[in-house]
Structure formats: structure tokens, C-alpha cells
Amino acid sequence: MKKSPVFRLIFAASVLLVCTWTLNAQQNYVLLKQWGEFGDKPGQMKYPTMIAVDKSSNAYVVDQHNQRIQKFDSEGNFILMWGKLGTEPGEFTYPYGIAIDSKGNVYVVDMNNNRVQKFSPKGDYIASTGSYGTEDGKFKYPYGIAVDEKDIVYVIDAFNYRIQKFSSDLKFLSKWGSEESIGFKAYMPHEIAIAKDGNVILSDRQNHRISIFTKDGALVKRFGDYGEGKETKVGQFSEPHGVAVNSKGDIYVCDRYNFRIQVLNSNGEPQTQWLTSGVLDDSKQFPIAVAAGPDGCVYVVDHYAHCIQKYKPTNTP
């Protein structure tokens, strides 16, 4: 059957339209909500650092300069808070990282007290471990923390250049991450996350790279390189900070001096990105931490703007 020129034209236009739609149908993220401002009242924050989201989409935020943890519901409504400056159980001196286990317990890195504290979902103190030092179970400025599906706790021990693993009751299990064992020196790594396959993802901030390790510290993959400014490509980073993984295994990276979140697939291949402050400049507003909620939403901490941003993925062209 011979096709008419009109039919061919319509067919070609249809193919072009479908192709264009497919290309543009990558996931986008729209800002749903933003909450927080500078202050010390409930719901206000002073230089928040890391964030963790539980199974009910409640967000726990490390309110660093208020020396406390704040818990919000998924709409950003304040629920409760705990902590104050100090060294006693339940007190903090510049807390940094935060993570949640399968039972909803909350682990907080108490950075300048060189310890990790464990709390109930209501903020009741349960246990702690660590003090300043180089021995197993001790820390020299712990930063990021993550908990895997078996409730094994991973802590970045920054100035001992290692990752330490603990049981859920904070008993030391093992350590890894030395330059000899991984083949390079992690340079101010800040955040850690668990991949969908159980591997461990590390933001190697001053190396501008992301590294993936097995649970025992064997290097699986290392990707990214330095890029900053208008010419920066996806997959390049300038001081990548917070990292998180969603239920599909996608990896979110706070590319802080590019003022954006980059989304990578589980192989580290760039998928999409968005600017969190809306502009690409050297303002002091930039993303420092990210968490993926069970509802697919993404929560971003802006350290210097003292706020939390909640983004929703969309598939609209």
C-alpha cells in the first residue's frame, strides 16, 4: 500500500513529538514547602546541618547552633525537640549527623563531644558511645552517620580517616577506610548513606567525588570530578556534601558550591539536577544535606538560610 505524502508528514510529526516528549519526561522536582528561619524558638533553627526522615515521613533535623534536634511532620509542622549545650547524656556540643534505624530510634553524631548518642523517636536518651581518641570506638570529630537495613551504624570518623561500624546498641564492630585499604585518602568526607544494594556511599567532599564501598570497605566505584560555575556538567561536583538514597536506589547529592542537588542512578550516572536557591551564584545559601522520604519527596537543608526545603518529584514534561 502506498502511503500518501500527507500521511507520511503526519507520521513523521508524531514520531518527533513522541521523541521530544520522551526526552523531556525526565523527573523534575518542584518545591512543595519550605520551613524554618533563624531563631531559637520551636520550629526556628540556627545553622541546621543534617536531616533524616522516618517511615512516616517525619523529619528530624540537627539544629546545630541551638544544640538540639527538632522533629517535624511531613508538612513541616513542629512536633518536638530535645537537647541543649553540654556534655551530659542527651546534651550536645555542635551535633552534626543524624540517622534512623528500623525501629525509629534516632542516632545523633555529637561532633565536638566526639560521641554518638542514641535516642527513642520521642527523644528519650538510650545510649551513647565514644570519646576523643584514636582507639576503636573513639573519634576525632565524627561527621556523617548512616544505618543499614540490619541496623548496623556507620560513622565517619573524620580526623582518624576511617569509617567505624557499630551495632544498634552502639558496640564497636569494625573499622575501615585507611588510605592503604581503599587506595586513596578521603579528604574531609562529610556524609554517608546506604545504597539500595547495601553498599555504602561516601561524599568525599574535598576530593569532589562520590565513592561507593562494600559494607566492609572494599571500593566498588568512585566517580565525579571537580566542576564549578556555569560551564559545570552534570556528574561534576564542587564540594559534594550531603548524600541520600531513595527507595528506587537513586542517589541524591548536595553539590553545594554549584547550589544544586544532583540525582544519580545507582550506578552513579547523572539523571537530573535542580538549583535549590534558584540561582547559580556564590551566595551563602546552598544545600548542605538531603534526605529521601518514603513518599518520594526530597528534603534539603540549607545551612546558612536556616531552613528546610521539601521537593516533590514530577514526571511532567
Place this chain on the structure above:
Amino acid sequence: MNTTRLMRLFLYALVLTLLSVNFIIAGGGDKPRKCILVFGAHADDVEGMAGGTLAKYIAEGYQGIYVCVTNNLAGNQIEKVPGNWDFGSGKLTAAITLSPKMYQVDALETMQIQREEALQAAKVFGAEPVFLDFCEPEFWMGRKLIVYGSEEFIKFDPPGRKQISLATRYSEDVNFVVALLRKYQPEITIMHTPGGEKLDHGESGYMMYLAFKRAISQGIPVGKLWTVSRGWLADSVAQQSGRGKPDVRIDVRNHLKTEFAAWSKHISQNGGEIEKHIGLRRPARDRSFEEFITILDNSKQ
């Protein structure tokens, strides 16, 4: 018991009490060995002021106290790692991070990094590190310098005691340094030039001067207070008066290795290669001798 015997007993008791009080005020106890205390404003200032002298006296058996007066909020360029910096051009060479610039890192990280480096440096000397945590007047927030008094500085409220120049105005802060002198009773204390070459340096020097005077007045057995001759004291006009001339000259040629090894621990400030770093200064200072001016001498009391 007659009145005279009672009076005698009372007098003995009084003398014993006074001796005990003086003993307690002075810090008491057996001082196991003589002490040298170097009062540097920032991490690495001890080395720059008197690193060779500290090494020499420790080698001679003195207890060495390595004091870092401020909390080191500022001044950290994290890209300065060994082999990563061209000392001639001041630019990065084989940059590990590939970043084209040497950015400062955030305030809390800077404090941590420099404290760790100072701990390592003190260990090289065999000295006891002491951190007083007086606040620096500036820090980095992202890539923006925040200065004392600004809205951002107040909001950030960095950890630490008062800013050092303010602290010299307050008795409680001077007493904080007096307590340090009471604890160590140093035979030799070395400080920056009061009012000297940099804000924190000069104010740290002045703070020690105030504390040292107060320590003497309280009967604390401190010895000599030396200052380096820098800044306005080394100014040619000031030198014409004949004042500001060093009266102490320490031969440190046999201790330069220790000094440089300690100094090179401050990687974030000198790239871990201090000999290249100070070699850039023109004219390079002969480091074979370290010279000081005696400001106060309580050693004959």
C-alpha cells in the same frame, strides 16, 4: 598555760597558716622540673615566635607548655597539602582536589583542623598543649569572610571565650590566664610583642603582660617574661631610642630540626613544608638564634 605561751602558740599557728595559704595560692606541691611556657596567639605561632627556644629548653629537661590562645576560627586553606602548592607562585600545582583556588573551610572545621595540627606539633616538641579558646575576630562562612561585630558574626556566635582584645579588659579573663601561670609556674614565659604586629598577636601579648603582673602581685613564683621583638618594636624609628633591643639571645642551631618538624605539622597553613614556606620571606630571617626582650623579671624574688 600562761598568756605568753598562748600568744606564742597563736603566732606559730598564724605563721603556719600564712605559709600554707601562700603555698596553696602559689600552686603548691613539688614542682618536678622547671617550666617554659610559650604563649602563641594562633596554632603555629609558638613555632614562629620561639620554636627553637622551646625545643632547646625541653631538651635540657624543662617542662614545655605550648599555648594556643585563640580558637583558630580563621586562616585555614585546606588545599595546602604537601606537594599541592607552588611556594613560588603561591598557586596550586598538582592539585589533589582540582579546585583552582585555595578556599577557606567553614569555621568549625577550621577549629578542628588547626587544633589537631597543633596537638601534633606540641607532640613533636614533647610539650603539653593548652588551648585557651579566646575567640578570633573573624571567620569564614561558606566563602564569605565574617568579621567581628557584623550581624552574621553575632548570629553565628562562634564557640569560645571573649574576643582577646575585649578579654584584656575583664578581670575574670585575666584571672583565667593567671590560673595558667599558677598551675605551671614557668621560669620562662614567652609572648608576642604587646600591641604588636597583628591584632590577636598584640592583644595576646598584652593579656600575658597583665596576667604576669597580677601573678607576681599574688606571689605566684613565675620567673621571666620575654617578648619577641616584632612589629612596632622592630621599627627602625623605635629602635633608634635604644629601647626594644633584645637582651636575650638563644642559640637554637641544634634545635631547628625539631622546630621545623613541629611547624610543618600545621599543614593547613604552610603546606606541611615550612622550610619552603619561610624561604619565601625576603629577607629570610636567620633562624640560628632567637632573640627576646625581658619585659618582667621576677626570678630574683
